[in-house]
Amino acid sequence: MGKKEILKYEGSSYFRQRIVLATLTNQPIKIKNINAKDLNPGIKDYHISFIRILDEISNGCIIEFNETGTELFYKPGLLTGGAFEHSCNEQKSIGYYLEGLICLAPYVKNPIKARLTGVTNDNSDPSVDSIKYSTLPLFVKFLHLEESALSSELDIKIVKRCLPTNQAGNKMGEIIFTCPVYNVNPVTNKAIDLWPSTSSDANGCSEIDDEEGNDNLEISDALKDYQITKVRGVAYTLKVSPNITTRLITESQKILKAIGCTNAYIRTDNYKKSQCGYSPGFGLCLYAQTQNGCTYFSEHCSYRDGENSKLITPEELALRVTYKLLDEIYMGGSTDSSNQWLAFLLMSLTNHKVSRILTSRLTAFSRNTLKLIEDVIGVKFKIDRLGNKNHDEMEREGDKEVKVLNYVVTCLGAGFDNINKALR
Structure with a gap:
């Protein structure tokens, strides 16, 4: 060799x-x-x-x-997996480390049970809530699992929350991430087609029909299965009055009800001094699910980091998070903008079959991930714009105003196998 x-x-x-x-x-x-x-x-x-x-x-x-x-x-x-504990550096939230770990989790020898300590929520990196409620459901689609696997096998349990602080000796948050060992070909059983289709399975995936392509679909047709069915969320406080969660929920639901969203439920998650990190604060995360199981996510938190104050009122924070969620829904696609790169990576690992996904406008991070995948794995992506003749809204791209477009991203998988899986 x-x-x-x-x-x-x-x-x-x-x-x-x-x-x-x-x-x-x-x-x-x-x-x-x-x-x-x-x-x-x-x-x-x-x-x-x-x-x-x-x-x-x-x-x-x-x-x-x-x-x-x-x-x-x-x-x-060799990726052996197994149970381990790790103290994550507080300069980045736990979500920063979880994103990389999740990509490798299906390719290990033994089931992963990771106990990670560190900052659970901040405004610069994905939080553990984002990974749990947005990334894992997307991950389930690629692994072709039932939704029940999210709670029984593939799960993130938040034990303690922690917000960023420069306080010496800060008590950290804690989460437990579990991921079982899957088949020899974890994400390569069939092509991934995260595209609206009447023949989709329970997870919203369907086989690509080469004879009956959807190249001529208008965006109004392509998004017909992307209607929001429910909105869920978590309002949390750390070492501040629990009444703040009531203010967060009231303001957010006021906006959602105004646009006709009645199936919205936001639960509370309040932590006392002994149950969380040193820094006091509060936050809100919302996620919306569509008829075919796609998830859109938004979040924000308010905290004091030394001289750099990040404090805003609960009403202002609720407005910011809710409007950000509506913006993600407005942009459309089979996944929100924060998970585009993960979808592209998993598509490139499928078993020599054509996979495709409907996305919103590609982020800079996603575009650079596509370049890395082509450089390392050798998989090239075809990106087609999907316009909407009935949509007259404009948005600014640099110095120009262009119509809001969605993209169909297609690739031929490289065919990766879990060579680390133990043979029994």
Whole structure:
């Protein structure tokens, strides 16, 4: 067997995606000039914390740094999985680390049970609520599981919440992530078709019919199964008055009822001093589900981080979260904008079959993920615009105003197998 070519990159951009793709393809990777021009050059603490998680679920991986920390060499090992505990660096929320772990979870040898401690909610990274209520349902579609698997097998349990703070000796939040071992081909049983179809299965997936294509569908037809059936959410407080959750729920439901959404339920989650981290605050997360099981998510939290105050009133926060959710619904697609990159990654791993997904306007993060997938895995994506003749709304793209469009993203999977799964 020939020696595998080393992947070479420069800079710290898309650090997790590079490491995850190198691990999935079992290719060594070398990253140079990591934050080389910063006042504090070298790899950041949260990057090291993420690599340590990979070391926890791997056997035989090689991790090397140079003296200045500006160069990393990483050679993946076998993904063994198993139970482990890890204290996540507080510069990033737990969701930052969970996103990378979830991509590798179907390809391990033993079931994963990870107890992670750190910041559970902030406004810069996906929270654990976002992963639980938005990412995992999308993940279930690609694994072709029943929805009941979300609670019985694939689950995230929030034990304690924690908001960002620079307080020394801060008590951290805690979550438990569990993921079982799936088939030899976790996401490669059939093509992924996250497209409205009358022949879709219970998870909203359907086989692509090559003879009867949907190339001529208008967006009004394509989105007919994307009507919202229910809105759910969580209003939480940490070391502040529980009455704040009532104000959050009242303001949010006022807007939802005004637009005709009556099936909306937001539960409360209040934490006392001994049940959460040091920083006081509150937050709200909302998610909407469509007829075919697609999920749109929005969130925001209010907290005080030293001199940088992030405090806003509960009413203002509820307005911000609710309007952000409506914006995600308005943009449409089979997934919200925060999970586009994950859908593209899982599509590229399917078993040499054509998969496609309907998305809203691609984010910059998603576009760069597509480039990385093409570079590492070798899968190219076809992106087609899906216009709507009956839609006259305009939005600004740079200096131009363009019609709001959706995209159909198609690719031919590379055919990845779980070679780490134990044979019994």
